[in-house]
Amino acid sequence: MLKEFRAFIARGNVLDLAVGIIIGGAFGKIVSSFVSDIVTPPIGLLLGKVDFSNLFINLSDKTYPSLAAAKAAGAATINYGVFLNTLLDFLIVAFAVYLIVVQANKLKKQEEVAVTDKECSFCLSKIPLKAVRCPHCTSQLSDD
Numbered sequence: 001m002l003k004e005f006r007a008f009i010a011r012g013n014v015l016d017l018a019v020g021i022i023i024g025g026a027f028g029k030i031v032s033s034f035v036s037d038i039v040t041p042p043i044g045l046l047l048g049k050v051d052f053s054n055l056f057i058n059l060s061d062k063t064y065p066s067l068a069a070a071k072a073a074g075a076a077t078i079n080y081g082v083f084l085n086t087l088l089d090f091l092i093v094a095f096a097v098y099l100i101v102v103q104a105n106k107l108k109k110q111e112e113v114a115v116t117d118k119e120c121s122f123c124l125s126k127i128p129l130k131a132v133r134c135p136h137c138t139s140q141l142s143d144d
Contacts (some may be wrong), residue, residue, distance in 0.1 A: 028093060035088045055081025 008014060036053060044050040056067045057078040064070035070077050117126045123137040132141055 023073070027096070031092050031096075032085075032089050033078040035092065036085055038083060039088065052084050055079075055084070 034134050040052045043098060045050055056070065059063060059076040059078065060073075062073070062075065064073065064075060067077065067079060067081070074097075076121065116129055118125050118129050118131075119125070120134040120137060120139065120141065122139040123134060125134060125136040127136070127141075128133055133139065134141060
C-alpha cells in the first residue's frame with residue numbers, strides 16, 4: 001500500500017496539482033490584500049469615506065458603531081461589506097485564471113499547427129515533410 005501511495009504521489013499530474021493549489025492559495029492572499037488594501041479604499045473614498053469591510057446590517061435591537069463591536073457583543077449581523085470584498089476578490093481571481101487559460105489555449109493551438117507535411121511540386125498533393133518521393137505521382141522530390 002505504501003508503494004502504491006508513493007507511485008501515486010510521484011506521478012507528475014499530482015505534483016502539478018499540489019503546486020497549483022499552493023500557488024493558488026498564495027495568489028488568493030495577494031488578491032485579497034490587493035482588494036482590501038488598494039482597490040476598495042479609493043472606491044470607499046469616492047463614495048463618501050465608506051469602509052467596505054465595515055458595512056453590515058444589524059439584526060439585533062442594539063446599535064453598534066462597527067462590525068467588530070457587533071461581533072464582540074455576539075450580535076447577529078449580515079456582513080454585506082465583507083461579502084462585497086470577497087466577491088471582488090473572486091472576480092479578480094476568475095479574470096486572472098481566464099487570462100491564463102486563454103494564453104495556454106493559444107500556445108496549444110500554435111503547437112498543433114506545427115507543419116507536418118508539404119506539397120508535391122509536380123502534382124500538388126500533400127505529402128509527409130520528410131518524403132523524398134511523392135506517393136501519388138511517384139516524382140522524385142528535391143530537398144527544398
